[in-house]
Amino acid sequence: MTDKSSVGVVETQYFTFAELTLESGEKFGPITIAYETYGTLNAEKSNAILILHAFSGDAHAAGFHEGDKKPGWWDDMIGPDKAFDTSQYFVVCSNVLGGCKGSTGPSSINPATQKPYGLAFPLIAIEDMVACQKRLIDHLGIAQLLSVAGGSMGGMQVLGWLTMFPDMLRSAIPIATTIKHSPQQIAFNEVGRQAIMADPHWNSGDYYDGTPPAKGLAVARMIGHITYMSDASMEEKFGRQRKHTDEPFKFTTDFEVEGYLNYRGDAFVKRFDANSYLYISKAMDHFDASNGKPFQKAISGLNAKLLVLAFESDWLYPAYQSQEIVKACKRAGLEATYCQIDSTYGHDAFLLEVDEETHLISHFLKRVFQND
Amino acid sequence: MTDKSSVGVVETQYFTFAELTLESGEKFGPITIAYETYGTLNAEKSNAILILHAFSGDAHAAGFHEGDKKPGWWDDMIGPDKAFDTSQYFVVCSNVLGGCKGSTGPSSINPATQKPYGLAFPLIAIEDMVACQKRLIDHLGIAQLLSVAGGSMGGMQVLGWLTMFPDMLRSAIPIATTIKHSPQQIAFNEVGRQAIMADPHWNSGDYYDGTPPAKGLAVARMIGHITYMSDASMEEKFGRQRKHTDEPFKFTTDFEVEGYLNYRGDAFVKRFDANSYLYISKAMDHFDASNGKPFQKAISGLNAKLLVLAFESDWLYPAYQSQEIVKACKRAGLEATYCQIDSTYGHDAFLLEVDEETHLISHFLKRVFQND
Structure with a gap:
C-alpha cells in the first residue's frame, strides 16, 4: 500500500437508476451499476477516462480492497505515472449490466418475485451495457470523456460508445477487439x-x-x-x-x-x-458495432481520435479484426493510429504487455489531453 | 454401385488374437481387430498399403456396406484410379485398438466379467494400436508394406510404424500430423x-x-x-x-x-x-514418436521414402509440426518430400483436398512401386 504507483485502498460504489429501455425494446429496471473511481476529476471535468472490462472482469480495476493482497484486474495500467495516470486523470470503471460483481444481472434479486432473476432476466446487448455506463457518467456530472478504453469485450463497448454517444468522446482506445464476432x-x-x-x-x-x-x-x-x-x-x-x-x-x-x-x-x-x-x-455474439451497416458510415464525421491496439499471437481476436476498425476509421476520415504489438501471449497480451501498452497509451492520452 | 471409381460393396472382417503386451507392460487380450480390404494382393505380395484412420474413424474407409448410401470415410481417395488405386494396390484399413467400431475397446465385453470393460480397459498407446495392426498384417501374410498412410492421429500411427517396424515399410505418408502433441x-x-x-x-x-x-x-x-x-x-x-x-x-x-x-x-x-x-x-496426448529422444535418431538409417503433407490453414496440426518431421528425416538421411497444400479448410483439409492429395500421393506411390 506504500507503493507510490498504486491508487491504494479503494471501495466499490453503487449507482441505481429506475429504468432503461433495452435494445430489444423491453423496459427494464431498477438497475444498479457497481463502479470504482481513481484519481480526481479536475475543475473543468475534462480529465475523465472510462475503462471498460472484458468478459469476466468487474469494476475493481485498480488498487486494493481493504484487506486484499491482490489488486484490481488492470492495476498494472492504472495508477500514478502508469498508462492511465491517476495523478492526471480521473479514471472510472464499472461492472457491466448482466454481470455478477455488483451490477444488476441474472443473479440479482428480481423485485417482482424477491428471488434471483435467473432466466427471467431480459436478453441484453453490448449497447445496453454502454447505455448504463452513459447514465453513470451523467450521474458523475461528466459531459465529455477524455477517453474510453478497453480490451476484448471492453473494446466492443468502446466501439459501442463511438456509435452511440460520439459527441461525448474525445478519444477511444479499442484493444484486441472486433466490430463483430466471426463464426469461430x-x-x-x-x-x-x-x-x-x-x-x-x-x-x-x-x-x-x-x-x-x-x-x-x-x-x-x-x-x-x-x-x-x-x-x-x-x-x-x-x-x-x-x-x-x-x-x-x-x-x-x-x-x-x-x-x-x-x-x-x-x-x-x-x-x-x-x-x-x-x-x-x-451479448458479445450478437454485437455488431454498426448493426449490419458499414462501420465507417456509423462513425463518419466524428472528431474522436482512436488508438487501436492488436497483438501478433492473438488468434481469438486476430489482428485483421483490429485492422478492419482502423480501415473503417480511415475511410470515415477519423484520425486512427494502429499498433500491432509483437507478443507471444495470445489474447491475454492485452493484460500482460504492460510496457508496450503503457508507452503507446500514455503518449496518446497526453496528446489528446493537451490538445485542449 | 455402378460407379467405376468405387470399390463397390464391402464387408468388415475381424481378426482375433490371444494377447498383446502393451506399452505399459500390461498383458491384455483377447483382442479383435475390425478391418476391411480393397483391391487384390499381388502374387509377390508387394502392393499392400495400410491406411490408418484419425481419431473417430473406423475400418470402413471405402466402398459401401450392403444397403448403405454413404461410402467409407476416405472413399474419395481409395478406389480404381484414385489416389490409393485399388486396380493396382491392395489396401487395408483397420479400426484402432480402443475404438468402438468392431475392434476391442472399452465398450467391448470383458471376458472376465461378461460386462463391458468401461474403465477396466487398460490404458493404451498409439504404439499399441500399431502393434495390433502389425499382427493383422502378419495374419494377412504380408512381409512388407508398399506404404502406410494416414492423417491426424492416422499420421501418428504412420510415425509409430516408422520407429517400430521400419523394415516392413517401403514408404510412409504422414498427413497433417505431429511427432508429439503440443500443450495446446x-x-x-x-x-x-x-x-x-x-x-x-x-x-x-x-x-x-x-x-x-x-x-x-x-x-x-x-x-x-x-x-x-x-x-x-x-x-x-x-x-x-x-x-x-x-x-x-x-x-x-x-x-x-x-x-x-x-x-x-x-x-x-x-x-x-x-x-x-x-x-x-x-493415447494421442501421450504419444511421442521417439519417446523423448530426437526423432531423427529413431529413424536414422531407414530406407523408407516419405511424403509429408500439411495444410496452410490447419491450426490444430500446424504446418510447422509437419516441417519438424521433414527436418528430422533430412537430418537422418531419409528421402522425404514435403508439400504444404494451400487450403482454407483447416485440419479437415486432409479429408477434403482430394484433388491435390490425389495428384501428390498417386505419383509418389507409383514411383515407390516401380522402383522395385
Missing part, C-alpha cells in the same frame, strides 16, 4: 454455453437455492483459457511437462497444462455466475 | 475429456446398462469441430447467418454455426463411445 468466436462461446446448459445443476438457470452448475461452468472456462493463450505461450509455460500425481484414476490430469486448465476452471466457478456467462457471451 | 493440442483434448466426465451419466465409465453421457460427449465433439475447421472456412460456410427458430428459449442456437455444431455434436453421440473418446484422446 461465436462457436467458442456457444460450446461454453452448451457445457453450462449440459450440467443438470444448471436447471434452466434456476440454481441459486441449490448447487450451481460448477462442472459445466468450469469446462466453459477451460475452453476460454485455451483461446486466451497462444500455441507459443502454452509451449513456453507448460511444454509437455508432467505433474506428479498420486491419484490412481486413469483420466486425471497428468500434464501441467491440464492441471492449469482445471485449476483455472475451478477458480472461476468461485467468482462467476453461470447465467451471467450465458447472457454476456450472447 | 493436449489442452483441447483435455477439455473434451472434462466435458464427458462432467456429465453425471458418465458414471465413472459405467454407463453401458443405462443412459450414456450424451451431453458431455456432444460438447466434446463440438470443441473438436471448431478445431477441425479454420476461421476462414467457418466464415465462408456460415458467416453470421441466423437460423430461423421458433423455439422460445433464450439460449437456443440462433446462428447457423451454432446449429451446425449442435448437429455435429448430437450426430457424434449416435456413433461414438464416450470411453473410447477418453482412451484414444489420452
Whole structure:
C-alpha cells in the first residue's frame, strides 16, 4: 500500500437508476451499476477516462480492497505515472449490466418475485451495457470523456460508445477487439454455453437455492483459457511437462497444462455466475458495432481520435479484426493510429504487455489531453 | 454401385488374437481387430498399403456396406484410379485398438466379467494400436508394406510404424500430423475429456446398462469441430447467418454455426463411445514418436521414402509440426518430400483436398512401386 504507483485502498460504489429501455425494446429496471473511481476529476471535468472490462472482469480495476493482497484486474495500467495516470486523470470503471460483481444481472434479486432473476432476466446487448455506463457518467456530472478504453469485450463497448454517444468522446482506445464476432468466436462461446446448459445443476438457470452448475461452468472456462493463450505461450509455460500425481484414476490430469486448465476452471466457478456467462457471451455474439451497416458510415464525421491496439499471437481476436476498425476509421476520415504489438501471449497480451501498452497509451492520452 | 471409381460393396472382417503386451507392460487380450480390404494382393505380395484412420474413424474407409448410401470415410481417395488405386494396390484399413467400431475397446465385453470393460480397459498407446495392426498384417501374410498412410492421429500411427517396424515399410505418408502433441493440442483434448466426465451419466465409465453421457460427449465433439475447421472456412460456410427458430428459449442456437455444431455434436453421440473418446484422446496426448529422444535418431538409417503433407490453414496440426518431421528425416538421411497444400479448410483439409492429395500421393506411390 506504500507503493507510490498504486491508487491504494479503494471501495466499490453503487449507482441505481429506475429504468432503461433495452435494445430489444423491453423496459427494464431498477438497475444498479457497481463502479470504482481513481484519481480526481479536475475543475473543468475534462480529465475523465472510462475503462471498460472484458468478459469476466468487474469494476475493481485498480488498487486494493481493504484487506486484499491482490489488486484490481488492470492495476498494472492504472495508477500514478502508469498508462492511465491517476495523478492526471480521473479514471472510472464499472461492472457491466448482466454481470455478477455488483451490477444488476441474472443473479440479482428480481423485485417482482424477491428471488434471483435467473432466466427471467431480459436478453441484453453490448449497447445496453454502454447505455448504463452513459447514465453513470451523467450521474458523475461528466459531459465529455477524455477517453474510453478497453480490451476484448471492453473494446466492443468502446466501439459501442463511438456509435452511440460520439459527441461525448474525445478519444477511444479499442484493444484486441472486433466490430463483430466471426463464426469461430461465436462457436467458442456457444460450446461454453452448451457445457453450462449440459450440467443438470444448471436447471434452466434456476440454481441459486441449490448447487450451481460448477462442472459445466468450469469446462466453459477451460475452453476460454485455451483461446486466451497462444500455441507459443502454452509451449513456453507448460511444454509437455508432467505433474506428479498420486491419484490412481486413469483420466486425471497428468500434464501441467491440464492441471492449469482445471485449476483455472475451478477458480472461476468461485467468482462467476453461470447465467451471467450465458447472457454476456450472447451479448458479445450478437454485437455488431454498426448493426449490419458499414462501420465507417456509423462513425463518419466524428472528431474522436482512436488508438487501436492488436497483438501478433492473438488468434481469438486476430489482428485483421483490429485492422478492419482502423480501415473503417480511415475511410470515415477519423484520425486512427494502429499498433500491432509483437507478443507471444495470445489474447491475454492485452493484460500482460504492460510496457508496450503503457508507452503507446500514455503518449496518446497526453496528446489528446493537451490538445485542449 | 455402378460407379467405376468405387470399390463397390464391402464387408468388415475381424481378426482375433490371444494377447498383446502393451506399452505399459500390461498383458491384455483377447483382442479383435475390425478391418476391411480393397483391391487384390499381388502374387509377390508387394502392393499392400495400410491406411490408418484419425481419431473417430473406423475400418470402413471405402466402398459401401450392403444397403448403405454413404461410402467409407476416405472413399474419395481409395478406389480404381484414385489416389490409393485399388486396380493396382491392395489396401487395408483397420479400426484402432480402443475404438468402438468392431475392434476391442472399452465398450467391448470383458471376458472376465461378461460386462463391458468401461474403465477396466487398460490404458493404451498409439504404439499399441500399431502393434495390433502389425499382427493383422502378419495374419494377412504380408512381409512388407508398399506404404502406410494416414492423417491426424492416422499420421501418428504412420510415425509409430516408422520407429517400430521400419523394415516392413517401403514408404510412409504422414498427413497433417505431429511427432508429439503440443500443450495446446493436449489442452483441447483435455477439455473434451472434462466435458464427458462432467456429465453425471458418465458414471465413472459405467454407463453401458443405462443412459450414456450424451451431453458431455456432444460438447466434446463440438470443441473438436471448431478445431477441425479454420476461421476462414467457418466464415465462408456460415458467416453470421441466423437460423430461423421458433423455439422460445433464450439460449437456443440462433446462428447457423451454432446449429451446425449442435448437429455435429448430437450426430457424434449416435456413433461414438464416450470411453473410447477418453482412451484414444489420452493415447494421442501421450504419444511421442521417439519417446523423448530426437526423432531423427529413431529413424536414422531407414530406407523408407516419405511424403509429408500439411495444410496452410490447419491450426490444430500446424504446418510447422509437419516441417519438424521433414527436418528430422533430412537430418537422418531419409528421402522425404514435403508439400504444404494451400487450403482454407483447416485440419479437415486432409479429408477434403482430394484433388491435390490425389495428384501428390498417386505419383509418389507409383514411383515407390516401380522402383522395385
